[in-house]
Amino acid sequence: MDVRGLMRRSAHYYADRTAVVSGDRRLTFGEAWSRGLRLANGLLALGLNPGDRVAVLEDNTLEAQDMYGGAAAAGLVRVPLYARDSRQAHANNMGGTGCRALVVAERYLPDVAGLVDELPDLDHVIVRDATYEGWLAAQPDTDPDPRIDPDDYFIIRHTGGTTGRAKGVANTHRTWLASGRDWTYNFPPVQVGDVCMHVGPISHGSGYLYLPMWLQGAVNVLQPAADPGGCLEVMEREGVGYMFCVPALLGALAQHPDARRRDFSALKVILVAGAPISDATALAARDLFGPVLYQLYGQTEALPACAMGPQEWFSKVEGSNPLRSAGRPLPFAELEIRGPDNEALPVGEEGQIAIRCEGQMAGFWNDPDKTAARLVDGWVLSGDVGIMDANGYLYVLDRMDDMIISGGFNIWPAELENAIASHPAVREVAVFGIPHERWGETPMAVCVTDPGAVVSEQEIIELTARALGSYKKPTRMEFRTEELPKSPVGKLQRKTLREPHWAGMERRVSGV
Secondary structure (H helix, E strand, C coil): CCHHHHHHHHHHHCCCCEEEEECCEEEEHHHHHHHHHHHHHHHHHCCCCCCCEEEEECCCCHHHHHHHHHHHHHCCEEEECCCCCCHHHHHHHHHHHCCCEEEEEHHHHHHHCCHHHHCCCCCEEEEECCCHHHHHHCCCCCCCCCCCCCCCEEEEEEECCCCCCCEEEEEEHHHHHHHHHHHCCCCCCCCCCCEEEECCCCCCCCHHHHHHHHHCCCEEEECCCCCHHHHHHHHHHHCCCEEEECHHHHHHHHHCCCHHHCCCCCCCEEEECCCCCCHHHHHHHHHHHCCCEEEEEEECCEEEEEEECHHHHCCCCCCCCHHHCCCEECCCEEEEEECCCCCECCCCCCEEEEEEECCCCCEECCCHHHHHHHEECCEEEEEEEEEECCCCCEEEEEECCCCEEECCEEECHHHHHHHHHCCCCEEEEEEEEEEECCCEEEEEEEEEECCCCCCCHHHHHHHHHHHHCHHHCCCEEEEECCCCCECCCCCECHHHHHHHHHCCCCCCCCCC
């Protein structure tokens, strides 16, 4: 099976049913698939071939379905770019995957200006401006029907690492379908006409629900921004049954003054993932929305691995604490805690979480060394530290590589350090995550300057926002003249700086 064939089948069976909603605009399955075919033919007419990579930089709008369906229909490999990333990150992600074309919303054109001249493989830029609809309508909506093998690549999503440069996580049609199946495995059954709201971009976590909903005749509602009041209004108006929610947004919804007067009777599932969640947020959301909270653990390289529904999440289990856990392994996933020599550890011992599931990555794009380091004997080494108890519950304790997850987005200390170190007054810098009651954690920077050097917090914040995007900027700063702590071999010890900020907390990751 391949994504294209299954999407085509749904477009046939549900042709006159609503498929996609954004604001006042609606498309039926037939209309959405026709637009996808037109985009597919438009891209192929440029000289692209099945298997070529095409980047897309967009918001959650109806046009996002054009690219989702169009890339699948043409056999092209979609490479989502994240709107909050910097121009350099876009260049790295497109250059590293050899993208031959870029489809970009007009509002983001300044963020990629000039890259077609800098990236040797990038031949075409399709801008969704006032001419886009006319160009799309001029393309035929015949099915190009290229041959697609289940093990052909379908999508490349980017994730970070300790080097600060994102890695392209490649999924085939087979692994993407398996991942989507397992994301919804323990949900109440999705019925034809059910409604799924996507608040986070479908290029990000919520996108894993997009295809399962399409394949089951459900409606995908695309929200362009995570505005809590607007989300609550749409949830009631559209009768939303399913949605993906990072803990920061879930907390904002639960605390919104309008929440108690809304009708959420259609709601079946709020899937919580992307960052650890605090007990207080989980309990407040359950009190408002009822028994509809589901939790999932995994990572871009391998997911989902663990999950649990509301009855289990808020239950009392002898020998376990489900409320503090990430759930138990799904039936189609395997999970082990590994020691320093990659050996499986007994129950109750702390070590690296290793995952094996059908939805895991085929590898890092064009990077055999990093693939070999993370994909060992068929298992993905997560880089997360955890413990499993005798009942199979997983407790995520820390991250081995100092990754910061703020509001569901990955922030890499080295990337921030490199940007801050470009300031002439900064001799060296360390960045690490500290607790934040809304975002889970937030970056803090400790900067070493020469005695008498003049530099302000605002200068550093503006520098990083320009270089990397506003969501990556540090929110706390410390300036000192003494050297940062280092190991005997000269390696910066971020953990020494970080630990005092987490004193008294049972986990070294924070929930929001």
